[in-house]
Amino acid sequence: MSTRFHPSDTLASWGRVVKARHLVARPRFPDEIGELISGFSPDAPGLAVGLRRSYGDSNLNPEGHIIDMTGLDRMISFDRETGLICAEAGVSFSQALQLLAPAGWFLPTSPGTRFVTMGGAVANDIHGKNHHAAGTFGASVTRLKLWRTDGVAQEVGPGDPLFHATVGGLGLTGIIEWVEFRAVRIPSTEVEGEDTPFENVSEYFDIAAEKKDRYEHTMAWVDCATGGSHLGRGILSSANWYQHGGLTAHREEPRRKMPIDAPSFAINSLTVRAFNSIRHELKTMRAGPYRQHYEPFLYPLDAIGGWNRLYGARGFYQYQCVLPPDTARDGVVELLKTIVASGQGSTLAVLKDFGPNPPVGLMSFPREGTTLALDFRNQGEATLKLMADLDQIVASAGGRLYPAKDGRISAALFQSGFPKWQEFREHVDPGLSSAFWRRVSA
Amino acid sequence: MTGSLAKTPSNRVVILGALSAIAMATARIYAAEGAALMLVARNADRLKGLADDLRTRGAVQVETAVVDLEAAAADAPALMAVWKTRLGGLDHVHVIYGYLGTQEKATSDPAELARITSSNYSTAVQWCEAAANIMRAQKRGSVIAISSVAGDRGRQSNYAYGAAKGGLALYMQGLAHSLAPTGVRAVAVKPGFVDTPMTDGLKKGGPLWASPEKIGKIVRRAADKGGPVQYAPGIWRMIMLVIRTVPSFVFHKTKL
Ligand SMILES: Cc1cc2nc3c(=O)[nH]c(=O)nc-3n(C[C@H](O)[C@H](O)[C@H](O)COP(=O)(O)OP(=O)(O)OC[C@H]3O[C@@H](n4cnc5c(N)ncnc54)[C@H](O)[C@@H]3O)c2cc1C
Numbered sequence: 001m002s003t004r005f006h007p008s009d010t011l012a013s014w015g016r017v018v019k020a021r022h023l024v025a026r027p028r029f030p031d032e033i034g035e036l037i038s039g040f041s042p043d044a045p046g047l048a049v050g051l052r053r054s055y056g057d058s059n060l061n062p063e064g065h066i067i068d069m070t071g072l073d074r075m076i077s078f079d080r081e082t083g084l085i086c087a088e089a090g091v092s093f094s095q096a097l098q099l100l101a102p103a104g105w106f107l108p109t110s111p112g113t114r115f116v117t118m119g120g121a122v123a124n125d126i127h128g129k130n131h132h133a134a135g136t137f138g139a140s141v142t143r144l145k146l147w148r149t150d151g152v153a154q155e156v157g158p159g160d161p162l163f164h165a166t167v168g169g170l171g172l173t174g175i176i177e178w179v180e181f182r183a184v185r186i187p188s189t190e191v192e193g194e195d196t197p198f199e200n201v202s203e204y205f206d207i208a209a210e211k212k213d214r215y216e217h218t219m220a221w222v223d224c225a226t227g228g229s230h231l232g233r234g235i236l237s238s239a240n241w242y243q244h245g246g247l248t249a250h251r252e253e254p255r256r257k258m259p260i261d262a263p264s265f266a267i268n269s270l271t272v273r274a275f276n277s278i279r280h281e282l283k284t285m286r287a288g289p290y291r292q293h294y295e296p297f298l299y300p301l302d303a304i305g306g307w308n309r310l311y312g313a314r315g316f317y318q319y320q321c322v323l324p325p326d327t328a329r330d331g332v333v334e335l336l337k338t339i340v341a342s343g344q345g346s347t348l349a350v351l352k353d354f355g356p357n358p359p360v361g362l363m364s365f366p367r368e369g370t371t372l373a374l375d376f377r378n379q380g381e382a383t384l385k386l387m388a389d390l391d392q393i394v395a396s397a398g399g400r401l402y403p404a405k406d407g408r409i410s411a412a413l414f415q416s417g418f419p420k421w422q423e424f425r426e427h428v429d430p431g432l433s434s435a436f437w438r439r440v441s442a
Numbered sequence: 443m444t445g446s447l448a449k450t451p452s453n454r455v456v457i458l459g460a461l462s463a464i465a466m467a468t469a470r471i472y473a474a475e476g477a478a479l480m481l482v483a484r485n486a487d488r489l490k491g492l493a494d495d496l497r498t499r500g501a502v503q504v505e506t507a508v509v510d511l512e513a514a515a516a517d518a519p520a521l522m523a524v525w526k527t528r529l530g531g532l533d534h535v536h537v538i539y540g541y542l543g544t545q546e547k548a549t550s551d552p553a554e555l556a557r558i559t560s561s562n563y564s565t566a567v568q569w570c571e572a573a574a575n576i577m578r579a580q581k582r583g584s585v586i587a588i589s590s591v592a593g594d595r596g597r598q599s600n601y602a603y604g605a606a607k608g609g610l611a612l613y614m615q616g617l618a619h620s621l622a623p624t625g626v627r628a629v630a631v632k633p634g635f636v637d638t639p640m641t642d643g644l645k646k647g648g649p650l651w652a653s654p655e656k657i658g659k660i661v662r663r664a665a666d667k668g669g670p671v672q673y674a675p676g677i678w679r680m681i682m683l684v685i686r687t688v689p690s691f692v693f694h695k696t697k698l
Contacts, residue, residue, distance in 0.1 A: 006642045026639045028463065029488050071639060074495035099499060 005036075005065055014308050015055035016315030017378050017407055018435070020062035028071040030088070030177050033147050036067055037175060040149040040431035047434050048175045050117030051092060054124065055318040056407025058170050058436035067175065069119050075099065076178055083183035084142070089119035089176040094252065101249040101294075105183040108140035112350075114250070114299050118179040124404040125168035125364040129217040129239075129298070132355030138167035139360050140181045146174035149431025153177065158360075165427035168361025170403055172428045172437055186241050189248055191217065191297050193239030194289045201232035201333050205370075208353045211238045217297075219352045224336060224374065225345035232336045234351070242291055250295035253305075311377045318405035319346075319387055320373040321394045322354060328370035331397035335372060335390055342386045346374035362420040362427075365402045373405065384408065403436060414440035449502045451478035453665075454529040456522070458482045458511055458569055459539025460492060463638040464588065467658025468536060469496055478503035480525045483539070484510050505529065511539050512557070515565035518572035526576060534665045535573035537566050537587040540607070542640065548602040555602055562606035567613045570628070574617055577626040584627035584665045587614050591634045591673065594682040597698050607632075611671055618670035629664045630671050633657050634678040650677075 005023040012019055025036050040046040046065035072090035079085070083105050087096060093107055094114035100106055109128035116126065125138040134140075143157040146166060156163040166173045196211070198204045204220060211218050215238035222234035301307050308316070323331040332351070339346060349372065356368040376383050391413055394401065400417025401409050415421055425441065452475045457465050460481035469479060473496040481489055481496075481504065489506040496504050505528050507521075514521065526532040541561035548555040570585050577583035592600050593608025614630035621628055635641070635651045652675055660674040673679040 004642075010647070024642075026642060028639055029461075029485075029491065031487060074491055075498035076491075076494050078498045 011060070011066060012052070012315075013055055013057060013059050013407070014053050015317055015378075015407060016308060016311075016313075017317065018057055018060055018062070018315075020060060020435075022061060022064065022066045024066045024068055026068045026071045030072060033067070033175055033177060034151060034153070037147060037149045037431065038151065040065065042430045045431055045433035046149070047432055048089075048119060048171050050090065050120035050123075051115050053111075053113055053116050053120065054404040055316075056403070056405060056436065057439075058124075058403045058406070058434050059120075060435045061433060062435055064433070069117060069175075072177070076180075078103075080105075083185065084180065085183050086143075086178060086180040087118050088178045089122075090117050092117055093121065094250075098249045098252065100183050101186075101189050102247050104186060104247055106186045106189075106294075107137075108182060108184050109134045109137050110298055112299065113302055115302065119171070119176040122167055122176055122179055123169060123171045124402075125359075125361045125366070126404070127354070127366045129219045129352065131357070131366055132212050132218070132353060133216045134184070135355070135357035136167075136360055136364055136366055137181070138364065139357065140184075141167065141179060141360075142182060143180040145177040147177060148174045148429050162427055164360065165362050165424055168359070168364035169424065169427070170363065170434065170437065172432050172434065174429050174432070186247075187243045188241060188245030189294055190242040190245035190291055191239040191294055192242040192289060192291050193217070193237055193297065196236045196238070197234070198236060199230060199233050201329065201336065204232060204234065204236065204332075204351060205329055207236050208351075208370075211236065212353060212355070214238075214240075216240050219350055222336070222349040222351050222372075224339045224349045227337065227340040231340065232332065232351075234349075237297075239297060245291070248293075250293070250299075311375075314378040314380075316378050317376045317383060317387065317407065318373065319376065319390060320371060320402040320405040321390070321399045322365065322367055322369050322371040322402070323394065323397045323399040324367070324369045327397035327399070331393060331399065332370060332372055334393045334397075338389050338393065339374070339386070342382075342389075344376055344379065344383065344386055346376055349374050362424040363403075363418055365400070365404070367400075369399070371402075373402075403440075406436065409440065411440050411442045449476065451476060451502045451529075453477040453533040454480075454526075454531045455534045455536065455665075456480040456482065456525050456529070456532065456573070457536045457538060459537070460506075461485060461488050462538055462540075463640075463654035464633070464636065464657050464661060465536065465538040466492060467654040468538070468661045469501075470499055471658060471662040473497075473499040473501035473504075476500055476502050478505075478529050480505045480507065480529055482507045482509050482511065482525075484508060503529070511569065512541075512561050512565045515560075515568040518568045519575065522569070522572040522576060532573070532576055532580075533583050535569070535577075535583075535585050536661065536665075537569050537573075537585070538661075540566070540588060542603060545598070545600045545602055558602045559606050562603060563609045563613075566610050570614065570617060574621060574626065574628060578621060578624050581624045582626065584629065585614075585617065586627075586629045586631060586661060586664050587611075588661070589614070589630040589632045589671075591632050591678050591682050593632065595686050595693075599698060615670045627665070628670060629668065631657075631661050631664050631674050632671065632678065632682075633660075633674040634681070650681075 005025045008024045011022045047061040048067045049059045069090040072088040074088045076086040111126045121137045125136045147153045218238045220236040354366045461483040486508045493504040543558040573585045589611040590607040592604035611630035618628035637651045
């Protein structure tokens, strides 16, 4: 039985702004890959995707072929002594943790959701709250198997140019069949953390600098609806693994689900403001150190399946930039001022300092500096205009945007943000492409 | 992983048609419980990949056998005995393989009709009977076959498949009756719409589509609990009750 491509009008990225037609195949076994990619060509390029947790259009290929890799979800090996683990590209972080956590191991780093695949984690060289301590996911990858559309499959690892193009390579250098990486030891599956409120951007930078040496995990929530002397007020949460707790994995199923799209009145600037200030109150009240399981700490949003539908049928944009250390303070102030003035206050705004770890991939997003991540409900022109204003600030601060979150930046901003993109282009498989790549490589 | 060899398995389980999505989901539950598994299917490479997965997930022993289950059904008693020996005992046998085919082709091509009947009924019952005989003797264990809601009423779009799967369910019901005094269980699990690559051509979504993982849980549980005919998920019992009750003069006007 050979897998075939079927037309689909429902394939979307996490932001759900673009709804386009794709031809989708869902292989279940590695031996199907060769046949599926044999028809890909520069005129009819394809793309592999995972759990489609990227927000914009880097995981879309409208009118083209998509290989949904989530059916390749087998574990290949796991050495409980050394922590070396090998898994097919469609295995999710969630599944991997079911195996790792009870054995006293953990993912070297993880994004804010456990519903990402190994392939997606490599292709965006994802980062987590422990970036300043652990670097990106790619830093722990020891080997991976890559299929090119000319039919050649090869294993590559650190040192191979194709490996460093594939880590952070947005799925454009080939189809990843499996990934081998080093897990890290954990003393328990609980973290011990504390919340520290800050009243403005400047306080954030002081506190973050002080916490980063003492805590493995740090990130801050920021209120984007308040200006003046409270511009950029928020809470910095920091945590370390608890030394004495037990070893239990998370529950696999989300506790609640969003069954339908929220009506458009559900999220307006008033509710956003209420949402942010309630969170501010609640968090501020959690005074003193606390202990909790990794699940609510690392994956608060995963508790509600399909939370992206909260933003209504028109979907939403994410905006995530990183600014270098010397421009970060002023740049973040400018960005927040612009957002407050627009009245389109982001519901979720996150600030985090990246460490100085050298990037693993030619196109890895994280670099030393400060990253700000925002959500904006899609309100058409007004939202695009706001993001264009933010782009200017990012560009003049010498920063760049995260392709995993982007669905609209200009080729110029992309190219100035990723100076190695030309070198990367040499490694792109001519039979693969995405909506994102067609736009930014023009 | 040296210690695991010494572990005693929670259950010793044979899975026929181990590479199907439902079989894989079922096997993973057993693996996490620490079972010993015998995986049977045609494709050796794929079986190896699946065996690695199940070992990594906690199965204490994973064996594979490359067998064409339709062709080898006459040897069912002998093969079942061999597998029992390799596992060191036999607790559960799952008969999961099957062949959907198309009604259109079956209508004009005797080979297609024969294959649908043989895969879903006549060879399947050979394996079930072979397993049941072992269990009857040991007075312990269960045999679980995958039937289908398509077996509840003949419909123009898939009556060849439906009749075979319906026959299989009747067989299991009878087997359960005959095994009742021994304490051995026989169950037919009847899934409704399952979201697998096999059904990718169809319009999906909506509450009636279940994931293979969800069906796998029901199949696993059926080895220990519940009656001889189990709908998966349970809502299909009601749906099929209604569908069976619709009078033919109404039903014949539909395109179902
Ligand atoms: C709630 C939430 C929080 C998040 N937090 C973070 C965070 O803290 N840090 C962070 O870095 N990211 C974060 N992200 C983004 C997310 O980690 C990335 O978008 C990730 O790449 C998604 O993985 P995926 O499996 O869904 O891949 P997809 O979105 O499906 O695809 C992503 C890319 O990977 C490629 N790809 C996927 N599989 C393969 C394969 N087998 N072979 C080749 N290419 C492949 C695709 O072509 C595409 O370019 C977050 C996302 C969400 C929804």
